[in-house]
Amino acid sequence: MRNLAWLLPAPFVFTLASAQGQRPQKMEAPKWLDDDGKDLFNDIENDENPHSDAACESREKLLKAMAGKGDSSASSYRARTLLGCGLCELKKANWMMAKRRLESAISEMNVPSEEMMLKNPDLAPIALTKQAADFMKKFELTQAGTQLRRCREVLERNVKTVLKRVHQQMSQSGQAVPLEKFVEEIPGLGKTGQFLPSLMTQVPGLREVFGFMEVVESCLDSLDAQVAGIDPMQKSKKLRLDVSKAKSKGGSMMYVRALFMQPVVPFEQLAVAKELVDSGAAKAISGLAASQAASLIKRTKTGSGCKEELSKVCEKLSKIADIQSNGFGETRLLVLKEGKKQSLDACTTNANVGILVAAKDGARLTVAGQPTPLRAGEPLVFDVCLEASLQAEEKLPVLLAQAWHPEFAAVERTTELRARASAFGLSEEEVKAVTKVVNDHAKSAWEKSAKHWRSTSSGLESMRKVLQTQEEDKAKAKEAAEEAKRKEDEANDEDRKRAMEELERKRAERRRKEEEAEAKRLARKKQLEEERAKRDPWLLFPEVVAAEKKVEELKEQRRDANAKLEFDLSNSLTKEISAAERALKSAIKKAKKAYKKGETPSATDVSKKDAGGEEAEKAKDKTKELQAKLQDVKKRKAEASKVFPRSHHKLHVRLTVEVASCVYLCVLLDSFCSSLRLCDEYFGSRQPGAPPGRGRTEITPQRKAQEVRNT
Structure with a gap:
């Protein structure tokens, strides 16, 4: 793990400057920061309130200046700055951002886990504060309050550790002040008192820790105000119990902030009440026939009533840690009289809950005006800080036990004990024994019982819904206010209207100019194409157009490849473009020659048909007629040979001559058609614009047609 000497709330390396005649100590800015960063760092260090608005704003700028620095100490400085930013967001009740900042601070510390941090008193407050921000984001108000109270207690213990070291150093120099004087001024957070304000200038760590504690105190006050807004009884509890605020913890009354309790709770919700049933203490009460009240456990000590038949009950109760270790409460046996109302004593702290177990049916509890019947041997949990009374139809004993509230943490219990x-009359050995009971129980069952309490509490669920609704309403109200302000600004800001009109006019003018420029460009393009067609008509040959199109497509593909940084593909396309450009140059050259020889782009594809096509068709038709005539003559000759004898020699000769004539004409026409086919094959096998064969005179379509006619 990195060196965390710059982080809170570790006992900083300190020396008393005044004791040695030196100037007050101040943390120096890291050398790897630029000048602006050093100025921001010094501004934060010189601010009397480390979490003021100005200091918080400077921290955000300093965090940007520290980003990306790789010095060996940069991580520690960033963690310290992120922690300060997280506390600033916590002070603003921006829970989500506070959680992010604190998570970033923890990641910069490079700690193995949050569990390890909770075991280290120097790092536990950071993890607890982060958890509190996370719970508030989920509207778990009381659970967040528990974490903040734990954080506050750990910070106070760290301050006491630092003050003990300071006291030892002062004792060596002969300037010792009683340590109790320092401790008494801790609730003033170094702002009030005779010794701590001057001591803070000499011990840099105190300023940081007291600043941390101030933020936690502010958050706890805010959470307590939210609980009071939901639970109307919370305010009256605070007025009666909160009599030692900003004073030393020496009285017997205590008010705990952000702690919620319903008037009556089913016993299944409280683990202590279930222990009463499981241990057999509740069953033992149901068999009692006591005739007078008795004290069983008072301020963690065995009471005077643990005699005879009550000794077994006391033995079972002493094994229930939350009852036996409760220094504020008293567990005793009440004897109700027939038809008489008996009022219960008010609590000395709201960190206690009351548990009633009746020996028989017929008793009734009234809390805050709401009556609830008691069943024999079945515990009933209620708020002992509210006005409550018991009444029975007949004389019967009732056990009244006071236990710790399940959301009052172990570190708070031991601190208060x-x-x-001295107020509870406990010796040092008794304090050690009872704190050991608290700590042993906390390790095994406190978190489990607190979780069960929260998960089964209908009151806490209602509180969550109320807080969530309030947050949603607040967000909607903020959004509506912003929308109303925006509309008001739009309606009343004439300058803005004129500016918008001028902007629209300029945009329309710019669009018009762009359209005109585009039209001019297209017209110019068309003009250039026409001029090109007039100047170089051979460029309009289909082969040239196809070659040009292929070159443009390859170039477009290469541009896309370059944009995607695909350089291998770009190199291969460059080779293909070179080959396509050579083919284009060759096609242009051929088209130019073809154009000079009389071919045109439009006549290229039909030149074959002009080269004697009609004559060839006529010759084919004539050949068919002659062949039909020849067949007819042959048939008549054969018939004449059969019918007429040799004496009719003249007719035979005449038919023979006709046959010979037909044969000669057919041969002549076949030769003519063969000539046409050769001519057609000659011209058809050559591409338009290609030169004729070597040693051969070129035959134009006109000459070809004339030769056919002559033939």
Whole structure:
């Protein structure tokens, strides 16, 4: 793990500057920062309030200046700055951003896990604060309050550790002040008192830790105000119990912020009440026939009533940690009289819950004006801080036990027990014993019981829904206000209207000019194409057009390949473009020669048909007629030979002459058709614009047609 000397809330390396005649210590800006970054760093260090608006704004700028720095100490400085940014967001109640900043700070520390941080008192406050921000994002108000209270207690313990070291150093120089004087001024967070304000200038770590504590205190006050907004009874509890604020913890009354309790709760929701049933204590109560009230456990000590038949009940109760270690409460046996109303004592802290177990049916509990019947041997959990009374139809004993609230953490319980030991009349050995009970129980069952309490509480679920609805309403109200302001600005801002009209006019003018320029470009393109056709008509030959099109397509493919950084494909396309350009040059050359020899782009494809096509068709028709006539003559000759004797020699000779004439004409026409086919094959085998064979006179279509006619 990296060196975390710059992070909170580790006991900083400190020396008392005044004791040695030196100037107050200040943290120097890292050398790897630029001048602007160093100025921001010094501004934050010199600010009396480390989390003021100006300091928070400077931290955001400093964080950007630190980004990307690779110095060995850069990570520690970034973590310290991110932590400050997270606390600034926490102070603004921006829970989501606070969680992100604190997560980034933890990642810069390179710690193995949050569990490891929770075991380290120097790092635990960072992890607890991050968890509190996460719970608030989920509207888990009381759970966030628990984490913040734990964070506050750990920070206070760290401050006491630093003050002990300071006191030791001052004792060596002969300037010792009683350590209790320092501790008494801790609730003032170094802003009030006789010693801590001057000591903060000499011990840099105190300023950081007290700044952290101030943010946590502010958040706890905010959460407590939200609970009071949902639970109307919370305000009255605070007015009665919160009598030692900003003073040392020496009294017997205590108010815990952001702690919620319903008037009556089913016993299945509270793990302690279930322990009463499982341990057999509730069953033991149901068989009692006590005639007078008795104290069983008072301020963690065994009461005077644990005698005879109540000794077994006391033994079972002493094994329930949340009851036995509760220094604020008292567990005792009440004896209700027939038809008489008995009021219950008010609590000394809202960190306690009350549990009632009646020996028989017939008793009734009234809390905040709501009556609830008690069943024999079945616990009933209620808010002991509200006005409550019991009433029974007949005389019967009822057990009243006070246990720790499940969301009051172990670190808070042990802190309060040690701080109020004198008020509770506990010796040092008794304090050690009871704190050991609290810690042992917390390791095995506290988190489980707190989780069960939250998951089965209908009151906490209602609180979550109310907070979520409030957040949604707040977001909608903000959105509506912004929309109304925007509309108002649009309606009243005449300058903006004129500016928008001028902008629209300029845009329309720009579009018109662009359209005119495009029209001119197209017209110019068409003109250039016409001029090109007039100047170089052979470029309009289909072969030339196809070759040009292929070259353009290959060039477009190469441009796409270059844009995608596909250089291998680009190289191969360059070779293909070179070959296509050579083919284009050859096609242009051939088309130019063909054009000079009389061919035109439009007549190229039909030149074959002009080369005696009609004569060939007529010759084919004539050949068919002669062949038909020849067959007819042969048939008549054969018939005449059979019918007429040799004496009719003249007719035979005449028919023979006709046959010979037909044969001669057919041979002549066959030769003519063969000549046409050769001529057609000659011209058809040559591409338009190709030169004639060597040693042969070129035959034009006109000459070819004339020769056919002559033949």
